[in-house]
Each structure stands twice: as C-alpha cells, then as structure tokens.
Amino acid sequence: MTRGIYCVPTTNQSLLLGPTAVDHDDRRLKAVDAETLDAVFAAAQRLVPSVRREYAIKTFAANRPASDPVYRVAVDSRIENLVHAAGIRSTGVSSSPATARMVRGLLAGLGLPVDEDRRDALRALEPIPRLLGHPEPEQLFALDPRYGQVVCACEQVTAAEIAAAHEMAVPARSLEGVRKRTRATGGRCQGALCMAGVSFLHSLHHNGPPWRVPVSEPDATLGVEQ
Amino acid sequence: MKVTSPIGELPFTVQRVRTGGEGLVVEGELGAWRSRIEIGPGDVPMLARALRGPLIALGVGVVLVALTRRR
C-alpha cells in the first residue's frame, strides 16, 4: 500500500492527485480505469474541496518494482558483482542519498576503489535553464537565440531547451524522454499544438525516418511504415 | 513559394541571393520568420539529381517557345 491519496503540488506548477497502489505481476499493465479515477478524485476533493475535475489534463498509471522484503540494498546472494538497490516503496526519492551512501559502502566492501579521485566524473546533470518562470527572459536569449522560439506554448518550452535535452549527458531518446526533461507536450493541451513540431525536432537527433520516432519504448513508434 | 512544415504550410519569399558561407545563400522570410537557405558544393549532386527531370522539361519548353516565336 501507499501512504494514501494526496494533492501534491509539483515542481512543474501543476497538481498531482493520487496515487493508489495495487500489487500485480504484469509489467505491461499500465491502464487507468474510470472507477479508480473517480475514487482518487473523490479522496482528493475531501482534502481540497475546491479542486475541479475539469482541470484534469492527464491521467496515468505506472509500475514500480514491488518486493517482499522491501529495501533490498545488498550484494546479490549468488552473483558476486551484482548489487541491488531495489524494492524501495514510496520513499525512493527521499531515501536516495542514504541509499547511495549504503551502496558505496557495499562497493567498497567488494574491493572497488571508491575513494579514487576522478576529476572528470559527472556528479550531477547540467541544469537546463527554463523559460517558464524565468525572471529575465532577455538573459536567456543572450545565452542561446533559440530561447526566442517557443515550441510548446502551454509549458513555455523553447527550441533551446529541446535541443539541450538531446545534447545533455543522458539525452532524450523518445518523446516521453523529451517531455520528462523539458515538459514539452506535457501541458494543458497534451501536445495537441506542439507534438508534431517536437517529433520533428527529435527526429533530427534520432537518425531515422519521422514515423519511427519512439513515443516511449523503441518499438512504440509515432507512426507506421508505409 | 510555399513550404510545408510541422506547423503547417507557410509562404516563403526570397529577398536576396548572395554568395557566402560555402557557396550560395538565399535570404528570405518564412512568413514573418527570417529564414536562410545555404547551398554548398556538397549539395550540388543532390540538386542535380532532383532537377534533372524538370531541367529537361524546362529545356524542351524553352526550345518550343523559341520555335514558336520564330514564326
């Protein structure tokens, strides 16, 4: 189970209502159904009576690994160079720094040189400045003129940000990847106005025909082969 | 001239053709957007292939016009 249903203000200036949590064993099962959504909304409305259903722009379900016992942060019992950091329900983000320290200790226990000085190691992903909420948009334009081309109007995502999402250390490889890095196609219209443009921008980095642009997994393609 | 794009069909107007970059630069406007087409030596084979048919048609057309004018 989870800690229950919340109204969560996100860093994207939207509100997330939910979640429920159901244990099952089909990793492809990511379906929403009307009854569950009604229950989520009813619970959210008890917390925040002014929330309105017609403001909902997206509904979704996703899977996370569930195991018993939870918090499997350990070296595998059979494979000596496999370390698990899995089965961490609910508290994955908040416990991640501590989990990382624990994994580091496990790697040290296996004899890896964890204290080695690697000056060129990437410690954090380079932040991509966003137009949304920026106090001085003129400065962004001086950084990169592509900040002058808004591609996703709902989330105010510019061509500069979309390009950066494809050039960063962990580049976007699908439309979902672009969305998660930039918010493009994730706004009120859910890509109705910008998804074609974003797909074509992605296809420039994708090395294949536009129909083959992956929406999510590689074989979940935008179009079909003619 | 018209150009199709992911945001729809747009008018393309040429304002200036000059030499620059690797070869030829066509400066124009895609609607209200400033737009530029740069044609370099590497583009010539592709253009030659694409224009072969139309150029032959154009050549035939020019000859026909010249013949009719002579009368």
Add this chain to the structure above:
Amino acid sequence: MTAVAVVGAGITGLACAASLVGESEVTVVDRIPVAGGVHGWERPETERLLAEAGGARMLLGETAIHWDGRELMVIGQDGARRVAVDALVVATGTRPLGRAELAIEGGRPAGVLAATVACHLAENGVTCGLRPLVYGGGDWAARAVRELLVAGAIRVTVVAPDGVHTSFPPDGRVLVRTGLQVVGVTGSPRVESVRLAGGEEIACDALVLGHGLVAVRNVDGAVWAGQRVVFAQPLDDPASVAGAERVGREAAEAVRSAL
C-alpha cells in the same frame, strides 16, 4: 489612447483588431508566422481583415506567454518583449478534447494522437496508421480522414458519437459509425483496438482524437479567467468564417465596454 493586445491572428483575432484599430493602439500576436489561423493565410477573408486591421502592430511568429493584468510578455526571434496594454483579448482558437477529457480508459500505447497532430504529421508525409480510427464527426475528424488517406491509410473507421456535423466525402475506404462512444484503448506497444461503450471492440493501429472542441488557453494569467481579459473563441463545429468574424467583432464591443 488606450492600448489593446489580441493574442491570435486568425479570423476572430483579426476581426477584433480591425474593429478596435481606429480607437485604440492594437497589437496582434500569433505564434504562427502568418495570419489566418485555422482558416488559413490564403483565404480572401484573411486578406480583407488584415487590410482592415492595417493600423495594428503585427507580431507574427512570436508567442505570448504571460499576462499580469498590465503587461503581456511575448517571446520571438528578436528576444523578449513586454507589451503594456489596458486589455487583453484571447483569440487563440480551439482544439479537440484530449484523452483525459474524453475519459478514455486504458494504458498509454503509441498511436493515440490528437487530430491536430495526426493532420500535421500526415501533411508532412508521416503515415500515422494503415487502419486508423478517427473519433469525432466534425471539422477536425473530416480533415483527419482526408489527410490520413493521402498519407497511406488503407481503411479508416470513423466513430462519431454525436453524429456527423460536416461532410465526409463518400469513399469506399471510409466506414462511418455514428452514435457510439469510445471508452477505452488496448494494445502494447501500439494501440490494437478501441473499446466502445457497450463492449464492442474495433481493431485499429491508430486512434485519432477529433471529437469535441475546447478553447486553447496557453497564456499564463489568462487561462480560466484573468484581469481585464476578454475571451473570443468560437466553439462552432463546423466552424464558419462568418461566425469567427462575428465573435471577433463582439469581443471588440466587450473591450469597449470594459475600457
């Protein structure tokens, strides 16, 4: 003199601007670098209204992102502009309903596209599906059917829950079913079928959402309501140029009363 900004240079926005241009300083903003909106830049009505709105400052190819009741922030190829005005008119048009708005159950397989997206992709040579299902019976659905066939569809099924409001030219490759509602999608990684209310399943390799119309609201500060904002977004389906022009002129009247 008062100043007004109109976001949207389609028929509605241009008509509003044309009505106000003699009495206010009018700025028209549109993210598309040509005027005309969904009706198009080549229409005689677009040219007529552009001429009538000749005194307005046109910021085409620039995107209005934020309104705070006094200033409109606009982003374009020359950077950011702050346009100080006394009133804002939102004439940014409409779009069909999205998945969440239609309450369509199921996962998120590939091949479920807004009609706007399917049309743009098809016009650029992308085959969205060989056997697509188009949901809707109005303008966007009809346009999607045309574009999908040109882009390679072999067979198109149209499901029009409220019946057909516009002309679907007779075509042996198109099957139209009316009075039915899509309630779910199945398939992975691509959509394989849709489920209708009542349980019937229709096989397809793309679901194009072209049903219903909702106003496009993407100017921060003018989404559900806003200070000194007039919304001018006709929801007629099929849309008419005359109807759009009328809504634009009515918006100008509303601005006059407000100022």
